[in-house]
Amino acid sequence: MQLFPCPFCGLRDEREFLFLAEAGKVRPDTTQNISDEDWARYLHAIRNDKGAVREVWMHLTCGEVFVLERDSVTMEVVRAIPLRKEVA
């Protein structure tokens, strides 16, 4: 099995991880009037890039949600970026 990096736990079995979504989508400002097209684009349009991708993943066993950079062809994992803010 492939090992995926969790920012909290380190390298773990890939089956412990869950793909959630592509990273970088911004929810439209719902206090304003949004067109059906814009809302559909937010809900459904996907870049689905071949090659380098940035995605939001969860490590199911510890609950950590983070950004994973990887290659969607070679399946090589580049790095995991935590979304937690460090407590000062």
Added chain:
Amino acid sequence: MTRYSGWRLFREGLRGHKGWPQAWRTHKLKPAYDVVIIGGGGHGLATAYYLAKNHGITNVAVIEKGWLGGGNTGRNTTVIRSNYFYPESADLYDMSVRLYEGLSKDLNYNIMFSQRGMIVTAHSEPEMEMAARQVNAMRLNGVDAEFLDADQVKRAEPALNTRHDMRYPIHGGVLQPRAGTGRHDAVAWGFARAADRLGVDIIQNCEVTGILTEAGRCVGVVTSQGEVRAGVVGATAAGHSSTIAKMAGFELPIESYALQAFVSEPLKPVLNTVVLCPPFGTYVSQSDKGGLVIGGGLDRVPSYGQRGNLPMQEAVLSGLAEMMPALAKVKLLRHWAGIVDVTPDSSPIIGPSGVDGLYVNCGWGTGGFKAIPVGGYLLAHVMATGGHHDVSRPFDLSRFITGRLVDESAASGIAH
């Protein structure tokens, strides 16, 4: 062009099979066509065939980056069925089964469609109620379906584990008698040969690298062999549809995943039908050569890597061992993956892409092979007439804006 027939086979048998002509011609890419199809898999070749046959449009090129049927058309588990829940899906997939029923004759190419039936098992009393609902829905939609109890399932498929103390004991199931399997390569080759005979140019080893647009309209494609202009362009690129969309400057509601399949060493006949056991996430049939053709669910990770991997292999094969313990020690011959195009509602997208002059046929996800004739038929209709066929209208891309999804993922009890 030589017609294939029993007489012809007999004659060639006596002559040492030296008189068979090439099944389709080899063409150089011309600078312009009326229609260019991106992707020479089943759907692309079928689109070209039906454009020529139904609409008289023969100045068509099918452009394939690899070899014909080398993508998902050659990587699936060859199951053909129409056991769907919603009327829109039933119309679509049953039209495909009906086209498949006449396809060998239509194409003059034996696609070996074997209507051996498909059983989807139910493993609890609530699942039996859902199975009855499925049977009723299918019959209301005009699709053949039979509701089986545990004894009938056991008689139909004796290799299944029907013990009461298994993890998910079999209570019964749904049988679609007209479902079955076909020869996937023959479907690609048959459509290619028939389209070629009607005048279509098939260009292999030619990759589309860009979409030509003028004033917002798609007017052709850029390929590894130069530019080609076209009246209209159709994209039938399955798992790579998002890549084509990106070239044209839009995004599709599609995520690409690897879907794996397995084939075992040849065995004597052990299976009669195609069997799917949903709780194990595994389905299996036996090919004419005797190999078990085994499939399961999608991989867990979005991917363009056309190869198998271990986590899903373990899940699918352990499911098979639970379904049919007698087959647990069967050895695998091959193991592979294709890249499938999954939509949010597990239904396909057929019709205009939003870019003028560019049409798409994609989003079939895990079920593209069974839909090859209908996908080609409907895309040809939309491209030739500029308007939807009644069967393809619900599957227009605009459903993601209107919200009128055909949500088969939740309703049909399919494995994915």
